[in-house]
Amino acid sequence: MSEVIVVTSGKGGVGKTTSSASIACGFARRGKKVVVVDFDIGLRNLDLIMGCERRVVYDFVNVINNDCSLKQALIKDKRFDNLSVLAASQTRDKDALTQEGVERVLNGLREDFDIIICDSPAGIERGAHLAMYYADRAVVVVNPEVSSVRDSDRVLGLLASKTSKAEQGSGSISEHLLLTRYSPERVASGDMMSVADVEEILGLKVIGVIPESQSVLAASNAGVPVILDEASEAGMAYDDAVARMCGDERPMRFTELKKKGLLNRLFGGG
Amino acid sequence: MGIFDFFKSRPQKSAQTAKERLLIIVAQQRGERGTPDYIPRLKIELLEVIRKYVNVDPSAVQVNLQKEGEQELLELSVVLPDKDGG
Ligand SMILES: Nc1ncnc2c1ncn2[C@@H]1O[C@H](COP(=O)(O)OP(=O)(O)O)[C@@H](O)[C@H]1O
Ligand SMILES: [Mg+2]
Numbered sequence: 164m165s166e167v168i169v170v171t172s173g174k175g176g177v178g179k180t181t182s183s184a185s186i187a188c189g190f191a192r193r194g195k196k197v198v199v200v201d202f203d204i205g206l207r208n209l210d211l212i213m214g215c216e217r218r219v220v221y222d223f224v225n226v227i228n229n230d231c232s233l234k235q236a237l238i239k240d241k242r243f244d245n246l247s248v249l250a251a252s253q254t255r256d257k258d259a260l261t262q263e264g265v266e267r268v269l270n271g272l273r274e275d276f277d278i279i280i281c282d283s284p285a286g287i288e289r290g291a292h293l294a295m296y297y298a299d300r301a302v303v304v305v306n307p308e309v310s311s312v313r314d315s316d317r318v319l320g321l322l323a324s325k326t327s328k329a330e331q332g333s334g335s336i337s338e339h340l341l342l343t344r345y346s347p348e349r350v351a352s353g354d355m356m357s358v359a360d361v362e363e364i365l366g367l368k369v370i371g372v373i374p375e376s377q378s379v380l381a382a383s384n385a386g387v388p389v390i391l392d393e394a395s396e397a398g399m400a401y402d403d404a405v406a407r408m409c410g411d412e413r414p415m416r417f418t419e420l421k422k423k424g425l426l427n428r429l430f431g432g433g
Numbered sequence: 434m435g436i437f438d439f440f441k442s443r444p445q446k447s448a449q450t451a452k453e454r455l456l457i458i459v460a461q462q463r464g465e466r467g468t469p470d471y472i473p474r475l476k477i478e479l480l481e482v483i484r485k486y487v488n489v490d491p492s493a494v495q496v497n498l499q500k501e502g503e504q505e506l507l508e509l510s511v512v513l514p515d516k517d518g519g
Contacts, residue, residue, distance in 0.1 A: 324467065364459055
């Protein structure tokens with residue numbers, strides 16, 4: 164059984180693309196056949212984070228318009244041969260994605276893949292709507308920050324009503340909250356809401372907490388999703404999140420303030 | 434910082450303020466969930482009509498959709514201003 168998972172948030176810049184790339188690699192590393200689809204039409208980015216930008220020939224909109232076959236548009240990942248990328252188109256045409264086209268492409272992908280990750284654009288307009296519409300599961304990416312939390316609640320409302328599953332009454336899609344850019348230091352100083360605060364406000368448990376980490380920028384620079392940087396806390400936290408999505412139990416890491424040793428304090432490790 | 438400043442009542446931490454504000458916002462958003470998209474528009478038009486006759490404040494008009502079993506009830510309440518021109 165294939166599964167469509169949307170990575171969404173409402174607000175932009177919270178870490179959807181970063182998370183989509185890492186979650187896709189995480190499932191691939193666990194042996195699943197995975198494809199990750201960039202729904203951010205006009206603002207293609209996922210290819211860069213996945214490190215395959217120079218191999219984009221055809222894109223999502225080309226497939227919808229039958230300019231090429233689905234096979235031709237899929238870019239095989241160099242690290243995992245069970246992982247593929249479908250790039251977004253750079254067109255400025257807002258109507259390039261049609262509901263019928265998206266459904267056709269996703270159905271095609273369902274035949275060949277176990278997991279289909281949809282990297283949603285920001286907002287709640289057409290692109291974001293279509294990215295979530297056919298989903299079986301949703302990962303709502305949220306930062307511990309007022310506007311992001313409010314937007315994620317709006318998105319949770321949409322997931323409960325404006326999806327194919329909800330409209331046809333064929334069950335509800337399961338929702339995961341992924342808290343990213345978390346800084347235990349700032350939580351300790353009272354400047355940032357805690358995991359518990361966000362969970363209480365939204366009435367939902369988090370599936371993972373990704374710390375604010377310098378390795379994310381380094382990973383984007385290199386075109387290697389941060390989950391593959393196994394020495395980085397963000398990478399390990401993404402691996403935990405994927406494990407939990409697969410039903411494993413993993414204790415939360417990197418959410419507590421580290422007690423700094425004297426040397427560390429003197430030389431400012433972090 | 435002097436030793437006594439430590440004991441002064443310090444202002445609330447910003448994260449706590451954020452949480453309190455969000456609890457209210459989210460409760461409000463969830464209350465509006467599932468209500469039809471036409472409700473806000475309906476409210477504006479009703480207000481325009483009412484204002485032809487009485488000068489009421491926008492906040493004086495409340496439109497609520499309630500479910501009672503199978504039935505849906507559209508409830509409209511308008512608080513009229515005080516007689517003495519208030
Ligand atoms: N855990 C993190 N730590 C530090 N920076 C992060 C983290 N997650 C995301 N970022 C940065 O935030 C920015 C937005 O991330 P991105 O994944 O493109 O968000 P979105 O797809 O939601 O717009 C990028 O510059 C990314 O490197
Ligand atoms: Mg993005």
